[in-house]
Amino acid sequence: MALINxxxxxxxxxxxxACANNLFKHERYICNYCKLNLPKSNYHQLIDNPIIQxxxxxxxxxxxxxxxLYEKSGRVQKLLxxxxxxxxxxxxxxxxxxxxxxxxxxxxxxxxxxxxPIPLHKNKxxxxxxNQSEWFAKGLSEGLxxxxxxxxxxxxxxxxxxxxxxxxxxxxxxxxxxALHQSESFSDKHILLVDDVIxxxxxxxxxxxxxxxxxxxxxxxxxxxxxxxx
Numbered sequence: 001m002a003l004i005n006x007x008x009x010x011x012x013x014x015x016x017x018a019c020a021n022n023l024f025k026h027e028r029y030i031c032n033y034c035k036l037n038l039p040k041s042n043y044h045q046l047i048d049n050p051i052i053q054x055x056x057x058x059x060x061x062x063x064x065x066x067x068x069l070y071e072k073s074g075r076v077q078k079l080l081x082x083x084x085x086x087x088x089x090x091x092x093x094x095x096x097x098x099x100x101x102x103x104x105x106x107x108x109x110x111x112x113x114x115x116x117p118i119p120l121h122k123n124k125x126x127x128x129x130x131n132q133s134e135w136f137a138k139g140l141s142e143g144l145x146x147x148x149x150x151x152x153x154x155x156x157x158x159x160x161x162x163x164x165x166x167x168x169x170x171x172x173x174x175x176x177x178x179a180l181h182q183s184e185s186f187s188d189k190h191i192l193l194v195d196d197v198i199x200x201x202x203x204x205x206x207x208x209x210x211x212x213x214x215x216x217x218x219x220x221x222x223x224x225x226x227x228x229x230x
Contacts, residue, residue, distance in 0.1 A: 017082040017091055018075040029091050030079070035098070038076060039069040041226060044108040051226060054201050059208045062190060063109060063220035066198060067099040070225040080197065080225060089135040092196075095224055096139020103144060109220060113189040115141045115148045118203055119178075121158040136224050137194035146192070152181045153210075174202050178210035188216035199227045 014023040016031035018038060023031055030038075043049035044065040051064030068076040079095070082088045103109050117137035125131055134150060141148035157177035180186070193207055204221050211217055 017088065018079050020078075029088075029094050030098075034075060038079075039071070039074070040102075041066050041069050043226075044103055045106055050228065051198065051221065054198070055205070055221070058201065058205050059219060059221075061220060062218045065103070065108065065221070066223045066226035067095065067102075068225045070197060070227040076225050083132045083135075083224075084196070087129065089130045089132065092132050092135035092224070093139040093142075096136040096141075097143045098139075099222075099224075100140050100143020103140075109144060109192060109222070111190055112144065112146050112192045112220060114186070115144070115146050115192045115194060116153050117148070117150065117194045118207060119150070119153060119155045121155045121177075123158050133194055133196045136196060140192070140194060140222060152185070153207075154179050154181065174206040176206070176209075178207050180210050180214070183211075183214045186211070186214045186217055189214075190218040190220065193219060193221045195221070195223045197225045197227060198223045 014027075015021065016023055016027070016034055017029050018034040019031060021031055021033075023029075041049075043051055044063070049064060051066060052061055055061050055064065068079075070076050070080075079091070083092045083095075115137050117131060117134040119125075119134070120128065120131045137148055140146075155177055156179045159174055159177055191211065193204055195204055198204065198221070208219060211219060
């Protein structure tokens with residue numbers, strides 16, 4: 001099998017999803033150079049970071065973190081494009097595992113009780129086939145050794161794409177779209193809400209509105225990337 005894989009790699013070389021250079025045999029999805037040089041935020045090491053500031057007055061976050069900083073036409077955008085539009089769900093899980101290791105090394109999010117990915121509406125999930133946020137959350141859940149919940153938090157309204165909307169329009173587009181079932185099971189729990197990209201934060205704020213009435217609940221957020229200019 002190893003010989004077959006080596007032969008196939010000569011004909012169809014595996015490429016880094018960030019820079020498109022050929023991967024060495026021991027590399028998976030992302031080359032070692034990109035692992036070291038992609039623009040990481042390191043926000044999990046900062047108490048008052050730009051994500052905390054983004055949600056100030058909107059969500060009382062216990063912690064806000066993101067793996068990468070997003071730049072248009074940059075390598076992080078290529079990673080996200082591969083995940084979302086080339087159906088590279090295992091890449092999303094791999095990125096989650098990478099980030100979880102850094103979070104564990106820094107002892108960040110150690111007191112989280114449950115990981116909840118931002119869900120897709122059932123219609124969109126059926127059309128796309130998978131939820132990229134869920135697969136990133138899967139990697140985080142495995143690496144942090146925290147359970148993941150994908151049933152009790154539901155997207156009940158099918159919204160249009162956010163891509164070409166301004167900040168106010170994005171908020172209008174997501175207000176009231178989530179529902180939390182069996183909310184009593186989340187009492188006094190620390191929830192980690194997981195999205196793929198944070199831009200204006202409207203989606204995560206809408207998620208918080210569906211959660212905030214739970215007694216004693218705390219919320220942190222995590223994402224693959226944070227767009228500093230939405």
